[in-house]
Amino acid sequence: MLNGVQFGLMLFLLAAGLTLVFGIMDMINLAHGSLYMIGAYLTATFVGITGVFWLGVLLAVVGTALIGMLLEFSILRQLYRRDHLSQVLATFALILIINEVVRIIWGSQPLLLSAPEGLSGPIEILPGLNYSAFRLTIIGVGLVVAMGLFLLVNNTRVGMWLRAGASNREMAQAMGVPIKPLFTLLFGVGAALCAIAGAFLGPILAVQVGMGESILILAFVVIVIGGIGSVKGALVGALLVGIVDTAGRAFLPLLLSQVASPEVASNLGPALASILIYLLMAVVLFFKPQGLFPART
Amino acid sequence: MPRNWPIPLVLLGLLLVFPPIASATGLEFYTGLVTKIMIFALAASSLNLILGYGGMVSFGHAAYFGVGAYAAAILAREGVSSAWVIWPVAMVLSGLLAFLIGAICLRTRGVYFIMITLAFAQMIYFLVVSFKQYGGEDGLRARRPDFGLFELSDTTLYYLTLAVLTAVLYALYRLVNSRFGRVLQAIRENESRAATIGYPVYQFQLAAFVIAGVLAGLAGVLMAHYTQYASPNLLAWQQSGHLMMMVILGGVGQFWGGVLGAATLLIVEEILQDLTIYWQLGVGLILLLIVLFAPMGIAGLFGRRAR
Amino acid sequence: MSILLEIQGLQTFYGPSQVLFNVNLTIQEGQVATLLGRNGMGKTTTVRSILGLTPARKGLISFAGRRIEALPPEQIAALGIAVVPEGRQIFPNLTVKENLIAFAANRNQSPQPWTLPRIYEIFPRLQERQHNLGNQLSGGEQQMLAIGRALMTNPRLLILDEATEGLAPLLREEIWRVLRLLKQSGQTILVIDKYVERLIALADQHTILERGRVVWQGNSEALGAQPELWKRYLSV
């Protein structure tokens, strides 16, 4: 359960960036996963150099945000006016490019990144129940970021400007909103969120080329379930997906083994568990074709 | 045929004489490559029908492709060796699947449509993976079937694929210029208006979706014959993405978009793979340049206006 | 009275096609000016050039003593120009209230700035719908919102491009009343509208455009006295 929450919140960090860029800037950015990867690699590198986990994370977040802004500034900016399909193709091309560049710089072997010393052990959260301290930290970070983002987008004027600019760029400018730097900044925030996710998932998963793609699909599932452009939707969607996925993997095989042989259970179990989140999405979309919290577009 | 009909005909002629020349010069390998390109051209063209002409961005097209391949493999495994059974069954199955999935997915629009088609494709993917008796994650060997008339060697498969591709392209050409095709495109252009002048939008879209599914299934069967193997990768989302890339690269809603995209992408990949292990970097750069400087895909470079 | 907006020799193109030819226009602080002309004569284009949305290819535009023809739209807006655009263009993904407060400012340093309550006072309907998204409004409600949104920036120059389109008669009257009030309070306004009689009653000076050229300029008295102008250029 807690694992589901933890996984969900990490997904949220990714999904939030994606939903911002997608829902607000109306830009399908498949390279989002690549920023996540860059974040993880930078974290691994900076932690290696400085030897201090938190400092490494901080540097990586800043670095990724800068890289993200650079990308926006140099390439993506030209794609806002284009249709979604061109954006898909262009950002897919970016995935390929970034993957190879990362491979050239860091090699194709996974990098190692360990949880900081103080958090690498278990702590007792309830009498008799141990839980990894690092994962608990992740939950905390995820929640804080979620709150912050929600407030930023929904309750600040900057958030309103962003949404206005997304729906009608020209009119927003005519109302005095400096769209270009604002979008660059927003893209940087999205990239920073990716980096946070990468930094904290790095020690749990592996830092490797291609780590972005599989999780990108999940992030898309999350924002679609939640409703594109809605931070609240991304949070709820991420938690749902995280919990359903983890619970499915933990309990479905057990459940199945009650009714079927372990062989069958072990064959069907993981497949069913993987199907579960897609089923969840299909069901949600069947009843709410705009996602749970139809975004404001 | 379109204005520039001589080019496809010349190409067809070249393709007809390619295998003997290739084997004379010791390049049989490329006969296989061209077969593969034609198979993907078929699959991409089927996707182009719904994505380009119908405006339905299906991110699950590999499902029909894969189901076609698996149908062929499983039938072969179960002892059905006649292509005259395998082909129709595979096509009907993928069509049926397209019907069921389309019927549900067409309730949604835009990105939600993209994602729900992906969801169904993923479900099918995981289902296939869970069928251990048919290879599960490791895929399933698919012996080539019996055509009765001729033996299916690499060369005959090449000609068979060429024939199928030519026939399908001709049929598609008729289709997009027929009443049906025109309505399909009008729906893409303005769905709500199409409905208000009296077109049952849903039925048109579903029909196109099923046709595309059947054709993708056919491509899948050919793929199974080609590699003699059905792998779950054929149904993976990456495969759907690959098909989409081909269509976008070639030209969305351009008649030759699917063919051009498949050929370009596969050939570029092939060449770059030979040159460097970082070949994806090259592919990425080329794709990026094309998007930035050829907004209507490669077909768009030939000057025919997209609708 | 000082000059607030001055346009000289304005030439504007959409791609290769020239739409404005040498347009000149001067608006004094506190004046109400109009742009008149048939459909497609270049009224909206003039506005777009002022706002920097379709920048001038030639000519100069100065606002409150500053050259603005080369500035990006957001900087021009920040100097204190607000528009009620043709076709409303409210933000569909912001609520009514957000549409109003997102850009609120007092660019005019007005002692009695427009505030949310004041907007709701003239358009009670907006208050009823304040938590609805922009695209859930009826056509006329969107029009009210567009007007409210522009007023909330308390601009030094307010531009209304067909602001009464799609409004019910009663409401149309309300708009004219508000414009009169604004004028009394010293607001500078540039109006485009098809109700010429109303405009004559309201405005100080008029400019008639014909195929992108200024064909007549003068005050209300002159325009009122020359109905043949109406017929020739406005086909009334």
Add this chain to the structure above:
Amino acid sequence: MSLLVIEHLTRQFGGLAAVNDCNLTVEPGEVHALIGPNGAGKTTLINLISGVLPPTKGRIYFDGHDITHTPQHQRVRLGLARTFQITNLFKRYTVLENLELAVQARSGSSFRFWSPVKREKGLREEAEQIAELLGLTARNHTEVAQLSHGEQRQLEVGLALACQPKMLLLDEPMAGMGPEESGRMVELIAKLGQSVTILLVEHDMDAVFRLARRISVLVYGQVIASGPPEEIRAHPDVHKAYLGDDPGGKHA
């Protein structure tokens, strides 16, 4: 027998009843104007009648059929066509192509996959006739996106006409038009009104009083008055809710 009958029709948007227990009948052959303040529910009502939105409650009868739950395209088949308040055309198609599409929808099945549609002479000819009727012949081969606003509004009506409807639903056809084009549109509607039943939503009172044989006034989703123009002009509630002291006014 009335052509269109609306009984207790309600459409709820969240807490708001945009159309609220509304009753309305339109007789065959009449030009019936629907007026009312902004946000009264006029567009919503048109959406309900044409099937763009499903109603929350109530029934709609057209030409003797209960069409409350009939899908949109079948309503067109029954002879009910509409235009949009906000222009809604096949933007990248030419004028003729737009019209041909509408003609094709009516003339036989479009589930024909093989024969080239370009060779169907009938479609083209009928489309040309409609363009002529609209006075758009000169623009036949122009892409719609390049038409002026007024021309687009005319094509809006043309597409509805091509459906050969028994009844036309027109939602603010004059909106955004200059006086010249408005005048032409009024004439077109007057001409059409001789053969087709029309439900007209419009804020331009000049046009309404010139065209309408009957007027219904919608306020807060309900018809508060319905009758011939003189009666409506004199109706005190209508004045209060809608007309104010609009002189019908001259405009430029």
Add this chain to the structure above:
Amino acid sequence: MKRILWLMVLLGLAGFSLSLAQPRTVKIGFVSTLSGGGAALGIDARDGFNLAVRLLNNQLGGLPVEVIVADDQQNPDVARQAVDRMLKRERVDFMTGIIFSNILLAVGDAIFEEKIHYISLNAGPSEYAGERCNPYFFNVAWQNDNLHEAMGQYVNTRRFENVFILAPNYPAGRDALTGFKRFYKGKIAAEVYNRLNQLDFSAEIAQIRAAKPKAVYTFQPGAMGVNFIKQYAEAGLLREIPLFLPGFSADADVIRAVGRPMVGIYNSSHWALELNNPVNQRFVEEFRKAYNRTPTLYASQGYDAALMLDAAIRAVGGDVSRKDDLRKAFLAGFNSTRGPLKFNPNGYPIQNYYLRQVVQAPNGEIINRLAGNIFSNHSDAYVSQCKLK
């Protein structure tokens, strides 16, 4: 359209020049996992193989050798394409390199059909050991079950009751648990299969916690193993429930990544650093020198694969077209890092299996130490079903 014609001409030229390759070299197709979570394995095997070739003066059996390396990305489809290219375009004489059984199973038939000998340096699926054994298939390392059989035997003798067993759901994972259960006779708390290439084991760890076993046995190749052990340790379970591993998940690569928590863990292997024979001593020494790291069992297997090819090609006097004689030569065995190695008719080796323990050496380095012998001259369980002689 013109562009395509142009490209085809180019392709044709490229192919033509390739077909002019000179004779008298042996071409080895080396398809392996060189990127992704399994990369460490493939890279070690490749480095081992290359090391041997280099020490043999870039010759195998006296013939100059060309090794063509391709990355399968641990993806059957990519592997199929790479193999296709090796067979049809490069026309290699032998193939080797594949790490993962599912990859091997996807391409095996295509290779055998071309009558090309495949020398497996790692993947040892049961599928090719029994009825479907193939004259063109040899495995220089082990049959997949073997190391797990050894660990099953060991856990059995330690009398652990109620063991939780876990492996990825793919051929080698299933072989692993089958092998373990073949010799472990006690109670199984639960038998769970996770996804291949899964990296987050929180669900499985929760299951383990819930099942309260006395010990855990798991096989997780590559990065999966690293992650499992780290997460198992982070969850605090390493101190509560002992973990047993096959050598695959406890060799130098994993130790480097996980570090101190590994100390004390028992694992099984057919090879060990300190095996006392000249071939092994040279291998370990040269490998450390060349690559500046401790070799793993994968590296030893790669090294052995090259030695095996060398011996067989020498035995047929360099005429690699004598397929039957080649087979006889392979079966005859060769002198490996594990001493003289013999093969069963199914192509799998007969050898010893050892117990190892991860310890901290006096110099602070964490390494695997030989801790005993579990099986001697052990064969696989399927050989009797193989009809080959």
